Structures are given as C-alpha cells and as structure tokens.
Amino acid sequence: xxxxxxxxxxxxxxxxxxxxxxxxxxxxxxxxxxxxxxxxxxxxxxxxxxxxxxxxxxxxxxxxxxxxxxxxxxxxxxxxxxxxxxxxxxxxxxxxxxxxxxxxxxxxxxxxxxxxxxxxxxxxxxxxxxxxxxxxxxxxxxxxxxxxxxxxxxxxxxxxxxxxxxxxxxxxxxxxxxxxxxxxxxxxxxxxxxxxxxxxxxxxxxxxxxxxxxxxxxxxxxxxxxxxxxxxxxxxxxxxxxxxxxxxxxxxxxxxxxxxxxxxxxxxxxxxxxxxxxxxxxxxxxxxxxxxxxxxxxxxxxxxxxxxxxxxxxxxxxxxxxxxxxxxxxxxxxxxxxxxxxxxxxxxxxxxxxxxxxxxxxxxxxxxxxxxxxxxxxxxxxxxxxxxxxxxxxxxxxxxxxxxxxxxxxxxxxxxxxxxxxxxxxxxxxxxxxxxxxxxxxxxxxxx
Amino acid sequence: xxxxxxxxxxxxxxxxxxxxxxxxxxxxxxxxxxxxxxxxxxxxxxxxxxxxxxxxxxxxxxxxxxxxxxxxxxxxxxxxxxxxxxxxxxxxxxxxxxxxxxxxxxxxxxxxxxxxxxxxxxxxxxxxxxxxxxxxxxxxxxxxxxxxxxxxxxxxxxxxxxxxxxxxxxxxxxxxxxxxxxxxxxxxxxxxxxxxxxxxxxxxxxxxxxxxxxxxxxxxxxxxxxxxxxxxxxxxxxxxxxxxxxxxxxxxxxxxxxxxxxxxxxxxxxxxxxxxxxxxxxxxxxxxxxxxxxxxxxxxxxxxxxxxxxxxxxxxxxxxxxxxxxxxxxxxxxxxxxxxxxxxxxxxxxxxxxxxxxxxxxxxxxxxxxxxxxxxxxxxxxxxxxxxxxxxxxxxxxxxxxxxxxxxxxxxxxxxxxxxxxxxxxxxxxxxxxxxxxxxxxxxxxxx
Numbered sequence: 001x002x003x004x005x006x007x008x009x010x011x012x013x014x015x016x017x018x019x020x021x022x023x024x025x026x027x028x029x030x031x032x033x034x035x036x037x038x039x040x041x042x043x044x045x046x047x048x049x050x051x052x053x054x055x056x057x058x059x060x061x062x063x064x065x066x067x068x069x070x071x072x073x074x075x076x077x078x079x080x081x082x083x084x085x086x087x088x089x090x091x092x093x094x095x096x097x098x099x100x101x102x103x104x105x106x107x108x109x110x111x112x113x114x115x116x117x118x119x120x121x122x123x124x125x126x127x128x129x130x131x132x133x134x135x136x137x138x139x140x141x142x143x144x145x146x147x148x149x150x151x152x153x154x155x156x157x158x159x160x161x162x163x164x165x166x167x168x169x170x171x172x173x174x175x176x177x178x179x180x181x182x183x184x185x186x187x188x189x190x191x192x193x194x195x196x197x198x199x200x201x202x203x204x205x206x207x208x209x210x211x212x213x214x215x216x217x218x219x220x221x222x223x224x225x226x227x228x229x230x231x232x233x234x235x236x237x238x239x240x241x242x243x244x245x246x247x248x249x250x251x252x253x254x255x256x257x258x259x260x261x262x263x264x265x266x267x268x269x270x271x272x273x274x275x276x277x278x279x280x281x282x283x284x285x286x287x288x289x290x291x292x293x294x295x296x297x298x299x300x301x302x303x304x305x306x307x308x309x310x311x312x313x314x315x316x317x318x319x320x321x322x323x324x325x326x327x328x329x330x331x332x333x334x335x336x337x338x339x340x341x342x343x344x345x346x347x348x349x350x351x352x353x354x355x356x357x358x359x360x361x362x363x364x365x366x367x368x369x370x371x372x373x374x375x376x377x378x379x380x381x382x383x384x385x386x387x388x389x390x391x392x393x394x395x396x397x398x399x400x401x402x403x404x405x406x407x408x409x410x411x412x413x414x415x416x417x418x419x420x421x422x423x424x425x426x427x428x429x430x431x432x433x434x435x436x437x438x439x440x441x442x443x444x445x446x447x448x
Numbered sequence: 449x450x451x452x453x454x455x456x457x458x459x460x461x462x463x464x465x466x467x468x469x470x471x472x473x474x475x476x477x478x479x480x481x482x483x484x485x486x487x488x489x490x491x492x493x494x495x496x497x498x499x500x501x502x503x504x505x506x507x508x509x510x511x512x513x514x515x516x517x518x519x520x521x522x523x524x525x526x527x528x529x530x531x532x533x534x535x536x537x538x539x540x541x542x543x544x545x546x547x548x549x550x551x552x553x554x555x556x557x558x559x560x561x562x563x564x565x566x567x568x569x570x571x572x573x574x575x576x577x578x579x580x581x582x583x584x585x586x587x588x589x590x591x592x593x594x595x596x597x598x599x600x601x602x603x604x605x606x607x608x609x610x611x612x613x614x615x616x617x618x619x620x621x622x623x624x625x626x627x628x629x630x631x632x633x634x635x636x637x638x639x640x641x642x643x644x645x646x647x648x649x650x651x652x653x654x655x656x657x658x659x660x661x662x663x664x665x666x667x668x669x670x671x672x673x674x675x676x677x678x679x680x681x682x683x684x685x686x687x688x689x690x691x692x693x694x695x696x697x698x699x700x701x702x703x704x705x706x707x708x709x710x711x712x713x714x715x716x717x718x719x720x721x722x723x724x725x726x727x728x729x730x731x732x733x734x735x736x737x738x739x740x741x742x743x744x745x746x747x748x749x750x751x752x753x754x755x756x757x758x759x760x761x762x763x764x765x766x767x768x769x770x771x772x773x774x775x776x777x778x779x780x781x782x783x784x785x786x787x788x789x790x791x792x793x794x795x796x797x798x799x800x801x802x803x804x805x806x807x808x809x810x811x812x813x814x815x816x817x818x819x820x821x822x823x824x825x826x827x828x829x830x831x832x833x834x835x836x837x838x839x840x841x842x843x844x845x846x847x848x849x850x851x852x853x854x855x856x857x858x859x860x861x862x863x864x865x866x867x868x869x870x871x872x873x874x875x876x877x878x879x880x881x882x883x884x885x886x887x888x889x890x891x892x893x894x895x896x
Contacts, residue, residue, distance in 0.1 A: 065842060069847050071847070072850055074794050296789075300788035325839070337745040341749075346528065391858075394887055394889075395516055402519040406516055409857060410839075439841040442841065
C-alpha cells in the first residue's frame, strides 16, 4: 500500500458492502469515499473486502506470553491467575516494551487498528515506583507506536488484594506491582503520562475486588474531568458476584452504579453474570459492554447475556483480552455462535450488529468516536481481507460481510492502514518481524 | 517433501512430544521411527511439530458451497436445511466431482489425511438412478483420489422423508435423490462401488427420520458381512428426539440399539441430546461418537454431553460436517472450550484426549485401524505445523501439544504426507490450486 488514492474492489460503507469504492486520504482522515467508481490512475488497488478498522477494546498485552502454556494442566480461573502472576512478576519496562511491541504488531496483522490496553502493572516487584513512575505505561505507549496501532492506555486503579464478606484484603505478592497508594496518588501519576496525538489515556477500575466504592468515585471524577473512557472488569466469574454481594449486598454492577461509574464513557468488561437490574442500569446510563468470548471460553467464565443486552440496546464491543487467540473475526462470530449454543436458535445477532461490535462500537468505547467507519472526515483506517483464500473462496458481494464474520480468519488480512499509514502490505507488517519478535520476547520472559 | 527419510524437529509419538525423530517409510507405512537421532544425510527436515494424520470423521463435501451463504438471514436448522437442499438439487456427478475435489483438497491443506464422506445424494433429481447407479459416489471416490486424501465413503441408506407420531413420511423434493427403493436395493447398489486400495466403503443410516428399524437391520447385516464402519446421525436436534419418542416410544439411540446397530464399528454422529440410558448403551457396545462442534455451534444444536461420554469411556472423534470451517484444531479445542462454557470448569478433557479425538479415534471410526499414530507398521501419515507463526510463536517442547490444540489453525500446517505420499509442501497442495478450484466450483454451482 503506497500513498493513496486507494480503490477497493468491495468495501463496507454505511453498513453495506458496495463495489468499486475510491478513497482518498489527507492528514490521516478520509477526504473522499466514492462507491461505483473506476480506479484512477496510480491508485492502489485493494482486492477482496475492505472493512473499517477493527477495535480490540480489551487487552492485557503480556498475557500473550501465556498462550498454550496455561493449557498444560487444565486448572481453574484461579490457577490460571497464578501462572499469569508468575509472568507478571518477571516483567520490567524493557521486557514489557519488547513483548507488547510484538503483541500489538500481531494485532495489526489481524486488522486491529486501535487497542484498549487495560494496564495495571505499574511498579517494581516490591511495589516501589520506578524512577519514572510511569515507566511501564510509557513502555506500552512506545510499543503501540512501534507497532503502529492506535492505543487507549486504560491506566488501572488497583488498591486492594481481594474482597471478602468482612471487607477488602491487603495486596500481596505480585499485586504490589499494581497498587497505588490511594486514588489521589493514582490520579497524580496518570496525569504525568505523555501520549502522542494518536494515543489517549483512559482510566480503569480493576474490579470491585480491587477498588472500594469511595476510591471508584475518584476515578470517575478524573475521567469526567478529562472526558476519558473508563473501563472495569465486571462479573466475569460468579465468585466475584458472591464476594461482592456478601460484603456490599449489591452486585458488582450495583456497586459501580452507586459509585457513579456508569455513564456513556463507561465500559463493563465481560459482564458475563448479570441480573436484570444490572442490564437495566447499564442501558439507562448508556454504558457499553466489552465481550471477550475466546477468553471467556478459555477461562470457563460462561456465556454472557448478549441477547438481553442487545434487547436493551446496550452497545457491545469486543476484546481479545488474554490473547488465547488474536482474531476479532473469531470474537465476533463467537458472540453469535455461543448464543446459538445456549439458545439453540440461529441468527440472534445480525451480521451488521456483529460488524459494529468489532468496529465502531469498540472505537467508541476507547474514546475514538471518529473511527470505525469508512466515511469522509473519519480516521483513515482500512482493513482488507482476501476473498480468494481457501477459507473465503466462493464468496460473492451478497455474502461478503457474512464471509468476513463467519469464515475469515486473521491470516486472511492482507492490507491494513491506520490513521492513513500503511502498516500491513501483502499480509506482512511493514516494519516488524512479528513472529520472530514474539518468539524472542516470550522466550526471554518465560524461559530465561 | 521429497522421498524419505524424514527428520522431525518435534513429533508426537506414543502420545508424547519428543525431539529429533527420524522416520523412514516403505510401501506407504512407517518402516522406522527413532526419537533422539540426528538427521541423516539427505533427509527431509520437518521443522515445527509433526503430528499423526488427522481424521475428519464426518463430512458432507457439498456443504462447502454453503459457507457464509447460510448466515445471510439467520434462520433455523430447518431453514438452513432448505438452502442445503437447493444446493443439493443442482449437483450432478461432474459438478460434484469438481466441488468435492476442491473441498477434499482444502481438508488436505488442513492436515486431514482421511475423510468419512457421509454420502446420500445418489440419484438424479427426480429419483431416477444414473446409468451408472453409483455415478455420484464414484465422483466422490475420484475427487478424494485427486486430492490425495484417504476416504471412507459412507454410502447412506435413506428411505423416508421424515418421521411423525403416526409414522414415516414419503420423500419429497430433493430427498428423491437420496432414496433407494429399499434396503436390499441399497445394498445391491453399494456392492457395485469400486474403491481403490486407499479407499473403503462404509455404510450409513441417515437417521431415525429417514430409516425404519427393519431397514436398519439390513444395513447392519451388510456392515457386519463386509466388516465395514457404520455411521448414523443421532439426536442432533431435540425435535428429532421428540418425533422419535412420539412414534417409537424410544430415543433415537434406543431405536438404533433395538435394531442391533450399536457395536464397535458404529459411530453416532452428533449425539448432542442424549439421556443416561443412551450413553450407557453406547458405552456397553463399544460404539463411538463423532462430535462436529463448529457445525453444532453454527446450527444451534447445543453442546453435547462430552464429559459424560468421556466418563463412560465412549471413544470420541471429530468431523467438520457442514464445513462452516475446515480446521480440526478448531474442532478439537471446541470440544473442551464448549464444555468450559457449560460447566464453568477448565481442563475437563486433557490435551492427550483431544489429540486422540482428532487422530487415532477418527481413523478407527472410519475403519483405518492402522492409522492415526506415528508407529512402525502404521500408515505413513505426517502432519507438520509450524511453531514459528504469529499464532504459535513462543511455544516450547513442553507445551507444543497444547499449542497444536489451543493455538494453531489450519494455515499453520506446512507439510502433509498421506500413505507415504507428500501432498502438502510448504503450505501448498502439490497438485491442486485449492482456492481457485473452490471458487470455480462454488460459483458454477450457486451462481450459474
């Protein structure tokens, strides 16, 4: 992909697949989008189906090092968490930069143009801040810049080691890396982060297990002042609900609601185990939900109430979370296919809705309201998938969107442009040997 | 992959991943298998992890033409079946040969070395036999030979158009293509099939909806006489159970048991909705179950009782069935991940068991008891996956089997040998342009 203009054989424009779309770009934004046009002289031809940029709204980059390793002896969510803590204990800013750079580049290869990095490993192993208190967060920002992906760094407030009926537990072990002294010192630290123009800082409340309601309010205030996205892990496991109910006599969503967390800038991540009142509260406040189906399968979380959320008009988006796989097509179809397994009904979510989850809804959740659509003035992200691979062969215009959601896989992505910059050309990242860097970073972290 | 000897960086031998495995082949079988050896001069080096051949124990090749198309408006299992019938109505032996050749070649690219083709489109559109009464079946045998995959053609007995409380319904529409006059004329026709030495003929009872118990017994007799595998669709949808109970006052498995169908050569395909007595009957008779998780997701069938089947020691194998995707790694992990979604427990099925489902159990179900393991005397099938792709990077010997099951995908298959013949080299089929032929065959069938 050279500098524009671009011509798309098929493109998803206004929610529909249309043919022969010419696109020009200026200053990283779409300057023109014209369906039904012949390719102009010198234009770059994008064969296959070109989609808007995909947004990965929930990522913990370092979990990529655990892929396959956590499968070795089955176990539970909680034994999985122990192995995750082991990897976390070994990270330092340099190692984190290397691993995240390769992981973010794997995302770019899969057509992900923006990532929400839910970041909680702030300090040294014993809890002492680094000389630069944001050394770890800055490593992630640098990694995203290297890989070329737009990032919302969701800097995570994490104060407690757990929740029992009697109250919050002190942090221990690797959790000391996550803990700021209190919400004010978290906000002071976050204010020092220096994102570039294609980066933004958001806030996250780790969970009701790690943040008390009073401290949540401080995060809400910070997010409101800076108009930043605010995310939280919510009800991924029933145990969390039980612990929360035992102490607060409220569900996690109920606690968040009472603390003023729910609003249009808020995204509840997972939201697997909700009661009707939780769904009503999310809907009434314009909150989003981020589903992470491949992780939720992997960890045995259960199937989230996506039909009820859709009926309540709660916007849903997608995240690869633990990176068991990095493939937003797989996440999108899993929303529908898991619902089919539960309900024994087909076609619960439309393809249009599933595409929206993977694109515009995710960008909205990350604070990029000007991304996720191929439209004049929008951020110039383009993701082209080949329709002539063994997986997609036989596709026509009439079922191209269905092929993207139900048949395509990350290896079918041939070209990726982010904010006007070509990052993937012919299936290859233009500046990173992704598999090689993943191997080196993971081996260094896990085997040395 | 030239003629041997071969040297595998890592290989799965006796259920374990071992390093530096030298292999020689004679007359399509393993002549020697020696772990811990240096590559001899002139040996072909297979980098990554080399697995035994994967078996796809349940396929309807022509369903490949429906991929993505059936997603266009949601619908039910039964509206899906209507679209499937439309495609079926347009097939003739030449078209079927072209489509199946490309579909079987897609399987070979994915590491599938044997396929069980559950074949029921026997006759012309109005039910008249072709001049060669096995023209369609012979087209499938020729297609498999072209693609290089070993085939068990499960020639399917199909006599009735459905089952209601009052009894069996006559065939109508495209079902006329499937119907033989009676079980005897089915057996006479099947006896005329001429498989090659790497092909065998098995029998299938389409379902309790399409075959009455008396006719089932004829199929059982034929299978016993020829020592052939015998398969049947069983309890994929609850509706089938209700119809069967209403007429027979037995479950589908109960009907099959009473007709003498269950034994070591029998495989119940799907077996999604079973009662405890069904599982006991399958276990007591040594019957197998073929799971088709990606199809069962797609059609909203539900999650099969794989934990109960494992507890009862019922051998399980895998099929890509409707070919929503063709990826046995995805099928294998889906068995475990779907169970995690239901039970909210991890590690229900071990990696060793999941690999067995994808390999030796499938070959057994298809009557190839000498395949599915890298062992002296066994059929020389080798499937090599790269461990240096973006999906598999970071894998070590200790978690290579887990990487195959939980992280790898069909595009990671680099080399495939079947019965001693190299069919895939460097990710490419040695004699078929798979995507190109898929496109041509599907476009011809669906769009012309």
